[in-house]
Amino acid sequence: MLLSVPFPGSVYAALRIAQTIKAARPDVVCVLGGGYVNTELRELAEPRLFDFVDYVTLDAGERPLLALLEHIAGKRSKTRLVRTFWRDAAQVRYTNFVEPDIPFDDVGTPTWDGLPLDRYLSLLDMLNPMNRLWSDGRWNKLTVAHGCYWKKCSFCDVSLDYISRYEAASAEVLVDRIEAIVKETGQTGFHFVDEAAPPKALKALAEELLKRGVAISWWGNIRFEKTFTPELCQLLADSGCIAISGGLEVASDRLLQLMKKGVSIEQVARVTKAFADAGVLVHAYLMYGFPTQTTQDTVDALEYVRQLFEHGCIHSGFFHRFACTVHSPVGLNPAEYGVTLQPLPADGRFAKNDIAFIDPTPTDHDGLGQGLKKGLYNFMHGIGVEQDIRSWFPVRVPKTTVPKRFVERALTMAR
Numbered sequence: 001m002l003l004s005v006p007f008p009g010s011v012y013a014a015l016r017i018a019q020t021i022k023a024a025r026p027d028v029v030c031v032l033g034g035g036y037v038n039t040e041l042r043e044l045a046e047p048r049l050f051d052f053v054d055y056v057t058l059d060a061g062e063r064p065l066l067a068l069l070e071h072i073a074g075k076r077s078k079t080r081l082v083r084t085f086w087r088d089a090a091q092v093r094y095t096n097f098v099e100p101d102i103p104f105d106d107v108g109t110p111t112w113d114g115l116p117l118d119r120y121l122s123l124l125d126m127l128n129p130m131n132r133l134w135s136d137g138r139w140n141k142l143t144v145a146h147g148c149y150w151k152k153c154s155f156c157d158v159s160l161d162y163i164s165r166y167e168a169a170s171a172e173v174l175v176d177r178i179e180a181i182v183k184e185t186g187q188t189g190f191h192f193v194d195e196a197a198p199p200k201a202l203k204a205l206a207e208e209l210l211k212r213g214v215a216i217s218w219w220g221n222i223r224f225e226k227t228f229t230p231e232l233c234q235l236l237a238d239s240g241c242i243a244i245s246g247g248l249e250v251a252s253d254r255l256l257q258l259m260k261k262g263v264s265i266e267q268v269a270r271v272t273k274a275f276a277d278a279g280v281l282v283h284a285y286l287m288y289g290f291p292t293q294t295t296q297d298t299v300d301a302l303e304y305v306r307q308l309f310e311h312g313c314i315h316s317g318f319f320h321r322f323a324c325t326v327h328s329p330v331g332l333n334p335a336e337y338g339v340t341l342q343p344l345p346a347d348g349r350f351a352k353n354d355i356a357f358i359d360p361t362p363t364d365h366d367g368l369g370q371g372l373k374k375g376l377y378n379f380m381h382g383i384g385v386e387q388d389i390r391s392w393f394p395v396r397v398p399k400t401t402v403p404k405r406f407v408e409r410a411l412t413m414a415r
C-alpha cells in the first residue's frame with residue numbers, strides 16, 4: 001500500500017490511514033513517499049515512524065518501488081533497495097543502490113481505476129477564486145514535464161530532484177495520456193501539477209489537443225516569461241486553458257533579480273494581461289519578508305499589485321511569508337543574501353526543512369504582512385483599488401515610489 005504525502009498537512013492523515021490498515025491487516029506492506037517526504041524527510045532518523053509504515057522512499061517513485069516489489073518477491077536483497085529508508089532493529093537505515101530513473105516519456109499513464117470518483121469531496125475552504133479551483137471539485141492530475149526547466153529561483157528547492165531533473169515528454173505522448181484518462185474517468189478537467197510548465201511544451205500540447213479535437217479544460221503553474229505572447233496565450237485558451245498561476249513573488253525588480261526569478265514587473269504585467277485578455281483566470285503567487293526587503297519595497301509591491309488589478313492583468317493572488325528552506329540557494333548560501341542562519345536543533349530526527357534566519361534589515365514584516373493581505377483581499381473583490389496604498393497598512397508607512405501609470409505604460413509599450 002503506497003501513501004503519497006504531498007504537504008505537511010497530509011502527514012497526520014497518512015499515518016492514521018497506515019495505522020488503520022496495519023491494525024486490520026498487519027501483513028500489508030505500507031510505503032510512504034511523495035513531495036513532503038522528498039523535501040523534509042531526507043535525513044530521517046526517527047525509528048518510531050516505522051511503527052506505521054515499513055518503507056519510506058525518496059524522489060521519483062517508479063525505480064524505488066520496482067526495486068521494492070522485487071525485494072518483497074524475494075528477488076532482491078535489502079542492500080539493493082533504491083533511495084529507501086527502512087528500520088533495522090531500532091536503527092533507521094538508508095539504502096541507495098543506484099539505478100537509473102525511468103524516463104518521463106516511459107512512466108506511463110496515471111490510473112484511478114476502481115476508485116469511486118463520483119463521491120469525491122468538494123471543499124470550499126477559501127473565497128480566493130484560484131484556491132477554489134484547487135479543492136472545489138475534482139481534477140485529473142498530470143504533469144507536462146518532470147522538474148522545472150528554469151531551476152534558478154533562490155527561494156526554491158532547486159537542489160532537489162523534483163525541481164532539478166528536468167525531463168519533458170512529447171506532445172503526442174501527453175495527449176495519449178490525456179485521452180486514456182478521459183476514457184477511464186469520464187472527466188475532462190485536468191490540473192497540470194508542474195512547478196512551472198514549460199511554454200514550448202504547452203504550445204505543442206495545445207496544438208496536439210486542437211489537432212486531435214480533444215476537448216478538455218486545464219490549468220496549472222507557469223513562469224510569467226516573455227515567451228507567453230498574446231498569440232500563445234490565445235492558443236492555450238483555445239486548447240482549454242481556463243486558469244494559470246505564476247510567481248510575481250516580491251513584486252520588486254531589485255528583489256526579483258536577487259532571487260533570480262528571471263522576470264521583471266513590466267514583463268509580468270504584459271504576460272498576465274495577455275492571458276486575461278484570452279479569457280484565462282490569472283493568479284499571482286506573492287511573497288513578503290524576503291532577505292533585505294525594506295518597508296519601502298513592501299509598500300511598492302502592494303502598489304504594483306494594485307495597478308495589476310486596476311488594469312485587469314490579474315484576478316487573484318496570495319501573499320506568502322518567505323520561508324528559508326535548507327535545500328534552497330538562500331539556505332545553502334545565506335551570506336549571498338545578507339542573512340545569517342540560526343542553528344538547527346541538534347537532536348532533530350524527523351522533518352528538516354524551514355530554517356530560522358537573521359536579516360539585519362529593520363522591517364516589521366508581521367505588521368506589513370497584515371496590510372498586504374488586507375489590500376489584496378479587497379482588490380480581489382474590486383474594492384478600494386483607487387485608494388492610496390498606505391491606507392491598507394496598520395502601521396505608518398512611506399508613500400509609494402512607483403509611478404502612478406507604471407503598469408499602464410508597460411502595457412502600452414507592448415503594443
Ligand code: SF4
Pocket residue numbers: 148149150151152153156157158163195196223247
Ligand atoms: S520557483 Fe518555480 S520557476 Fe523558480 S525554480 Fe522553483 S519551480 Fe522553477
